[in-house]
Amino acid sequence: MSETVMGVPENPMRHQMEEAARLVGLRYVVNIVSDANKNVTGCFVGDPVAAHREGCRLSREINAVVLPERADIVLVDSHPADYDFWQSAKGYYSGTMAVKEGGSLILVAPNPEGVARNHPNVLAIGYRPYEEIRALVESGQVEDVVGASVLADNCQIIESHDCLMVSPGVTIEEKRRLKIRHAHTVQDALEMALDKQGKRARIAVLRQGGHILPLVRGESEAAAWA
Known part of the structure; x- marks a missing residue:
């Protein structure tokens, strides 16, 4: 499962979570991206899907090798x-x-x-x-x-x-x-x-x-x- 989910925002598990959030009416989120030392490196707010995807981009820049x-x-x-x-x-x-x-x-x-x-x-x-x-x-x-x-x-x-x-x-x-x-x-x-x-x-x-x-x-x- 690691390689089908880690680093891939558009994955089945994430899509199911977003569908559940849509059904209960989630409209706004605040997502924080941090580094390994727990320093905040970015904050993304707004649409649950769009904010998540932008956060993923920054997280990948910081954490990917x-x-x-x-x-x-x-x-x-x-x-x-x-x-x-x-x-x-x-x-x-x-x-x-x-x-x-x-x-x-x-x-x-x-x-x-x-x-x-x-x-x-x-x-x-x-x-x-x-x-x-x-x-x-x-x-x-x-x-x-x-x-x-x-x-x-x-x-x-x-x-x-x-x-x-x-x-x-x-x-x-x-x-x-x-x-x-x-x-x-x-x-x-x-x-x-x-x-x-x-x-x-x-x-x-x-x-x-x-x-x-x-x-x-x-x-x-x-x-x-x-």
């Missing part, structure tokens, strides 16, 4: 979203936009609050394919629909990439249940990834993964906008 090609290994932190894994997983989302299929994603995040205290299903159920998550929701075994959707989305990332994590706030056992490989240090994680991808693997480093928008030139609609 264009890569010439995908990397075999992506090392990404999750700042400023790094108080638990529920938030720091944003680093994986941005990383998928820069890494090759089957490549290694290394997430570095403190996660002092652990995995997801407000969404215990993340650990109780673990990441499963979409079909299994949907069946659990429809049967009533899982009532946290938001948590279920995130589980299904993250599962797609974990199943198609080699995911590693350097995080003192998430235990080795918790990482195992999340199907993420544990590494004590960034150096350990890089060596593990190089063992899998080969010593000549290309490595990309993404700073502020909770805010950044990586784009690969020529690949996507979002890259064409950059």
Whole structure:
């Protein structure tokens, strides 16, 4: 889902939100664009759709980085979203936009609050394919629909990439249940990834993964906008 939504204002999810807003009569919005340091860089007011699109243009100018090609290994932190894994997983989302299929994603995040205290299903159920998550929701075994959707989305990332994590706030056992490989240090994680991808693997480093928008030139609609 990351690559079909991130950086693309005209996406199905956004259109559904705007249709719901239209039905309830929303006519005026105030949108703020900020950088990774929480500095306000722009304010867009007025029509809900027009203000959003103009805000997207500025946000893309500030947060987008264009890569010439995908990397075999992506090392990404999750700042400023790094108080638990529920938030720091944003680093994986941005990383998928820069890494090759089957490549290694290394997430570095403190996660002092652990995995997801407000969404215990993340650990109780673990990441499963979409079909299994949907069946659990429809049967009533899982009532946290938001948590279920995130589980299904993250599962797609974990199943198609080699995911590693350097995080003192998430235990080795918790990482195992999340199907993420544990590494004590960034150096350990890089060596593990190089063992899998080969010593000549290309490595990309993404700073502020909770805010950044990586784009690969020529690949996507979002890259064409950059």
